[in-house]
Amino acid sequence: MAYLHILIVLLLISLQVPGNSATTTRDTISAGQAALSIHDKLVSQNGRYALGFFEAGSSQNTTNWYLGIWFNSIPKFTVGWVANRNDPMKNHTSLELKISHDGNLVVTNRPTDSIVWSTQATMKRNNTIAVLLNSSNLVLRDASNSSDILWQSFDHPTDTLFQWAKLGWDNVTGLNRRLVSKKNSISPATGFYYEELDPSGVNQIVLASLKSSKPYWSSGVWNGKRFNSSPEVSRNVGYLSFVETTHEKYHTFHVSDEMNIYYNLGVSGQTNVFIWPEGSQDWVLAHAEPRSQCDVYAACGPYTICDDDALPHCTCLKGFSVTSIEDWELDDHSNGCSRNTALDCNFSNESSIRSMDKFLSIPCVSLAQSERKTEDAKSSGECAQVCLANCSCTAYSFSNNTCFIWHEELLNVRQIQCGATADSNGETLNLRLAAKDMQSLEKNKRVFTIGVAVGSSAAALCLFAFIMLIMIWRNKRKSSCRISQTAQGCNGIITFRYIDLQCATKKFSEKLGQGGFGSVFKGFLSDSTAIAVKRLDYAHHGEKQFRAEVKSIGIIQHINLVRLVGFCCEGAKRLLVYEHMLNGSLDIHLFRSQVTLLKWSTRYQIALGVARGLTYLHEGCCDCIIHCDIKPENILLSDSFIPKIADFGMAKFLGRDFSRVLTTFRGTIGYVAPEWIAGVAITPKVDVYAYGMVLLEIISGQRNTSVSCSCSSSNHDIYYPVHVARTIVEGDVMSLLDHRLNGEANSKQVEIACKLACWCIQDDESNRPTMAKVVQTLEGLLEINIPPMPRLLQAISGSSSFTCF
Numbered sequence: 001m002a003y004l005h006i007l008i009v010l011l012l013i014s015l016q017v018p019g020n021s022a023t024t025t026r027d028t029i030s031a032g033q034a035a036l037s038i039h040d041k042l043v044s045q046n047g048r049y050a051l052g053f054f055e056a057g058s059s060q061n062t063t064n065w066y067l068g069i070w071f072n073s074i075p076k077f078t079v080g081w082v083a084n085r086n087d088p089m090k091n092h093t094s095l096e097l098k099i100s101h102d103g104n105l106v107v108t109n110r111p112t113d114s115i116v117w118s119t120q121a122t123m124k125r126n127n128t129i130a131v132l133l134n135s136s137n138l139v140l141r142d143a144s145n146s147s148d149i150l151w152q153s154f155d156h157p158t159d160t161l162f163q164w165a166k167l168g169w170d171n172v173t174g175l176n177r178r179l180v181s182k183k184n185s186i187s188p189a190t191g192f193y194y195e196e197l198d199p200s201g202v203n204q205i206v207l208a209s210l211k212s213s214k215p216y217w218s219s220g221v222w223n224g225k226r227f228n229s230s231p232e233v234s235r236n237v238g239y240l241s242f243v244e245t246t247h248e249k250y251h252t253f254h255v256s257d258e259m260n261i262y263y264n265l266g267v268s269g270q271t272n273v274f275i276w277p278e279g280s281q282d283w284v285l286a287h288a289e290p291r292s293q294c295d296v297y298a299a300c301g302p303y304t305i306c307d308d309d310a311l312p313h314c315t316c317l318k319g320f321s322v323t324s325i326e327d328w329e330l331d332d333h334s335n336g337c338s339r340n341t342a343l344d345c346n347f348s349n350e351s352s353i354r355s356m357d358k359f360l361s362i363p364c365v366s367l368a369q370s371e372r373k374t375e376d377a378k379s380s381g382e383c384a385q386v387c388l389a390n391c392s393c394t395a396y397s398f399s400n401n402t403c404f405i406w407h408e409e410l411l412n413v414r415q416i417q418c419g420a421t422a423d424s425n426g427e428t429l430n431l432r433l434a435a436k437d438m439q440s441l442e443k444n445k446r447v448f449t450i451g452v453a454v455g456s457s458a459a460a461l462c463l464f465a466f467i468m469l470i471m472i473w474r475n476k477r478k479s480s481c482r483i484s485q486t487a488q489g490c491n492g493i494i495t496f497r498y499i500d501l502q503c504a505t506k507k508f509s510e511k512l513g514q515g516g517f518g519s520v521f522k523g524f525l526s527d528s529t530a531i532a533v534k535r536l537d538y539a540h541h542g543e544k545q546f547r548a549e550v551k552s553i554g555i556i557q558h559i560n561l562v563r564l565v566g567f568c569c570e571g572a573k574r575l576l577v578y579e580h581m582l583n584g585s586l587d588i589h590l591f592r593s594q595v596t597l598l599k600w601s602t603r604y605q606i607a608l609g610v611a612r613g614l615t616y617l618h619e620g621c622c623d624c625i626i627h628c629d630i631k632p633e634n635i636l637l638s639d640s641f642i643p644k645i646a647d648f649g650m651a652k653f654l655g656r657d658f659s660r661v662l663t664t665f666r667g668t669i670g671y672v673a674p675e676w677i678a679g680v681a682i683t684p685k686v687d688v689y690a691y692g693m694v695l696l697e698i699i700s701g702q703r704n705t706s707v708s709c710s711c712s713s714s715n716h717d718i719y720y721p722v723h724v725a726r727t728i729v730e731g732d733v734m735s736l737l738d739h740r741l742n743g744e745a746n747s748k749q750v751e752i753a754c755k756l757a758c759w760c761i762q763d764d765e766s767n768r769p770t771m772a773k774v775v776q777t778l779e780g781l782l783e784i785n786i787p788p789m790p791r792l793l794q795a796i797s798g799s800s801s802f803t804c805f
Helices: 231-237 325-329 350-355 380-388 435-480 498-504 543-554 586-591 600-620 685-700 720-730 747-760 771-778 791-797
Strands: 028-030 041-043 049-055 065-071 079-082 095-099 105-109 114-118 128-132 138-142 145-152 167-170 179-182 190-197 205-209 212-218 239-244 248-254 260-265 271-276 284-289 304-306 314-316 320-322 337-339 358-366 372-375 393-399 402-407 413-415 427-433 511-514 518-524 530-536 564-570 573-579 624-626 635-637 643-645 652-654 708-710 717-719
Touching: 028 095, 041 128, 049 128, 095 128, 167 190, 179 260, 190 248, 190 260, 314 320, 358 435, 380 393, 380 402, 380 427, 427 435, 498 518, 498 530, 498 564, 498 573, 543 564, 586 635, 586 685, 600 624, 600 635, 600 643, 600 685, 600 747, 600 771, 685 720, 685 747, 685 771, 720 747, 747 771
Parallel strands: 304 413
Antiparallel strands: 028 128, 041 049, 049 065, 065 079, 095 105, 105 114, 128 138, 138 145, 167 248, 179 190, 190 205, 205 212, 239 248, 260 271, 271 284, 304 314, 320 337, 358 413, 358 427, 372 402, 393 402, 393 427, 511 518, 518 530, 530 573, 564 573, 624 652, 635 643, 708 717
């Protein structure tokens, strides 16, 4: 998954930073040397990692302290290894880390000198030192022989892998280096899920639950370069290695030494790859497996239903309530939900029939196949009786003349969209509930039905009366539904009444599209001129500021910018009226197969027109205007396919006395320049970056965020912008062209467009051209050199071995 594709998705790690600053910064502890106290830390020589004591998972009554390793160079405290995850230390003021008399690295309670934690290495000598290496590995080794490792933290991972750490087996000692998730979002204690190399001997990674040995996800077999079922891990993590010798078998990864990255098994049972782009303020989620949360075993715990299309994903089944709200809020769903009323299994006589348990039908669900038992019953009624006869039975399903029974905890119930596809109708689960709960549900249902019936009747009467009033009103107002031609303000911009725009758009009945700030509707002026009316869905601008913005946009006149016809500002109603573009937006013609295919010559002229429009915004106006949201959806096409830039809802006006402006994050994922993440002041070069991404999509006819390709010289799936940069060096630029064009294009123009796009998406904004130079290059007035590979895209895509320098 490419860097630009994964900006909208972020996961926070909530362990707390130690409250006191460190007073000692060394990377080694030796025998006889001063111990490491609660306020000290070891720091690796490269400054990237630190070892020390930290506080986490504390409550009002207890304070839990742990020994761990975290990222020292990252402003957000992020722990990757914990020594005592299941044995928190309480009396933190007396804790010390030192080399003991037997050579082990230990944490002691200073007043009693009792050992709280130890490496427990078996050794015949005590001449040892502990060193925090540049790889984040804490090693205990012989002081006179650095290669003699007696103990290392890499052999005891918790829920995280740093670069070069191993996931796998030591065939000599039987050690299994595996990850186990945290208990919840604040406690590092052992959780519910684990990840390891397949114990069956297959060379793949598996995810499983501690309550079920059967894996719920596997990476696919290692083929020498990547895992077959998870090719994107190879792209997002960097260099993957799988080593198998007589001594050990393990998997590891590494990327550039300059990149901060880690691999984590989350509380929810998904594996996550996080990166920290240079200048960022938070980790960015680069990849997650399995993709769907509901694919995780018992993702929501017992007696719950998981829905990938809803937030939150987990809810209790009817008749059940959350077992522990506190755990639930900390992302720990292992206890799931509990019955509101216990089942009644005593129905041996007729008088108890009324108190017999009942069944609630839940349609459109996917059910766990491995957790149910097949019973001999020929009808749904018989299947229900089989379930009622056993007090441990919690639910049944009858389909295809087969009876299935669930006993004890009900897990992995998943909501699906019935009828979405031919084979997605799902099953019906009949959930066993106490009679009391069923009566309550039925009562609520009756009340709801009566309420709906009464409400519908009242609404029908009101609607009839309303329709009569509307008809009377329309007859009176029919002749007045005309837009005044004298309502023009300065610069020829019309001030519309809201009622006039209602008439012009037939009450906003013909929707043209949906944007980030509102919806666009088609309408006609009284002289039959087609217009596009954008109804803004926000009202936080004051009337004065809104009119000032309209005035500023209204003076913009350029053939490649959509013309503002007028506006409406009545109370909280904000509407903008633009000229209507017959051929819609560029994305329709690039990404939808049912529309007319754009020829290369038309695409090139569109790219040139957009560049000219942006040049005018950046350099031709009184104020420099940064559009901030250039994408195919905001490029409209006239009846002769002249491109016009639209939607200035995110635009930023920059006075000529200033070169950059500090603004909040805005734009669309896939077209956002790297400097947005850093939170620094921006320049018009953010539009240049977005233009480069659009230009790549014009060339390929596909979204950058969904395109990958397999190169002939490699089995790697390569993110499309990176593939373009590499192909430019190889010289086969025509292979980058939209395959639907069948090679019918000017090869020189394709080469210019590809090179130019790669220059526009450079990481450093100073390396990107201005839009004026883009125009000159497309017009053939400037020569263009081979661009360098965008470094960040290259690293994240896992294509670090490819260079275009």
